Amino acid sequence: xxxxxxxxxxxxxxxxxxxxxxxxYSISVFSSSKQFPSIIHHGIHYPPAFAYYISGGxxxxxxxxxxxxxxxxxxxxxxxxxxxxxxxxxxxxxxxxVNAVPAIRSFGNVDVVGKPGRLTxxxxxxxxxxxxxxxxxxxxxxxWTWFVSLSAMxxxxxxxxxxxxxxxxxxALVRPRIGKLLQECPHIKNLLLNLVQGGSEHSExxxxxxxxxxxxxRTEVFIKA
Numbered sequence: 001x002x003x004x005x006x007x008x009x010x011x012x013x014x015x016x017x018x019x020x021x022x023x024x025y026s027i028s029v030f031s032s033s034k035q036f037p038s039i040i041h042h043g044i045h046y047p048p049a050f051a052y053y054i055s056g057g058x059x060x061x062x063x064x065x066x067x068x069x070x071x072x073x074x075x076x077x078x079x080x081x082x083x084x085x086x087x088x089x090x091x092x093x094x095x096x097x098v099n100a101v102p103a104i105r106s107f108g109n110v111d112v113v114g115k116p117g118r119l120t121x122x123x124x125x126x127x128x129x130x131x132x133x134x135x136x137x138x139x140x141x142x143x144w145t146w147f148v149s150l151s152a153m154x155x156x157x158x159x160x161x162x163x164x165x166x167x168x169x170x171x172a173l174v175r176p177r178i179g180k181l182l183q184e185c186p187h188i189k190n191l192l193l194n195l196v197q198g199g200s201e202h203s204e205x206x207x208x209x210x211x212x213x214x215x216x217x218r219t220e221v222f223i224k225a
Contacts, residue, residue: 051144053133055081056152063152
């Protein structure tokens, strides 16, 4: 009888622990799904979505990541660019830091440039990189309305909620109004898309600023964050 009682006690204890584990697991899954809803709606009846291009050079990995966390929102799209001066190790560490954030993993709205170009912030290469980033973000997700270009030296002056009404924030970091421009001028959108979707090895498009013409080469390879 003693052995039978011990066997029944072990059986009921195991069943109770199994039910308790399933209950805790179900609650955690439910709370996770509530915390990170998977459906993001876009349109005139919803808050605007932003496309962020955040760039930096060697030693800027932590600054870029800190800036990403400061402006992150599930509605937005993000492209992070460590220039060619940064090491591949820095780039992979940035990807690892991004992947460690549960919300970013859930929404999958952050990408890191895997084969970067060189950036000269006072020269034309920076402008070329910004326009190329706009084209890439359009290819990945055309649901955004406003484009924001930030460098690792920047820090947001206003919150994401304040950015939801850019018309009333003349000092906002939303610059330039590429999203609105692309909506009003479809041919410019087609030119930008040609940068990353063209059939040739080098898709060159002229953007004139005075007598300056900038050419763009299709060199991006992406690391999905």
